[in-house]
Amino acid sequence: MSLTAKQEELIADLNLIEDAHERLSTLTSFVARTRLPEDLKGDDLLVPGCVSRVWIHGELKDGLTHFRSAADSPMVAGLIALLCDLYSGAKPMEVAIIEPDVWQRCGFLKILTPTRLNGLGAVRGRIKALATSWS
Secondary structure: OOHHHHHHHHHHHHOOOOOHHHHHHHHHHHHHHHEOOHHHOOHHHEOOOOOOOEEEEEEEEOOEEEEEEEEOOHHHHHHHHHHHHHHOOOOHHHHHHOOOOHHHHOOHHHOOOHHHHHHHHHHHHHHHHHHHHHO
């Protein structure tokens, strides 16, 4: 499945939940899929520009990207886990060029603070930089 198709499916699934706040609370279900083990949480994986401490680990296996994450805040952990899940299993070039539409199309831009959105931008920047280095 292409990254674009995966994102469309994700957005459609999330939008089955009518209330945007409830939609946002379901993102914690993504944390288990992308959980970064404690022994990998090094300073080199910390994402600058986030208020909470956020770690992103990426690797390339068989030509496809795989991302794992952790965060101090449960809300932030869910948000970044969604990004890691979305971009895992894709080709690096797709990850580098396809931006996440999920924030806008699921109504999250209206309920997330500017600080959180800046942090998500920093996480996206880290994921994009990793993918670009593998292209």
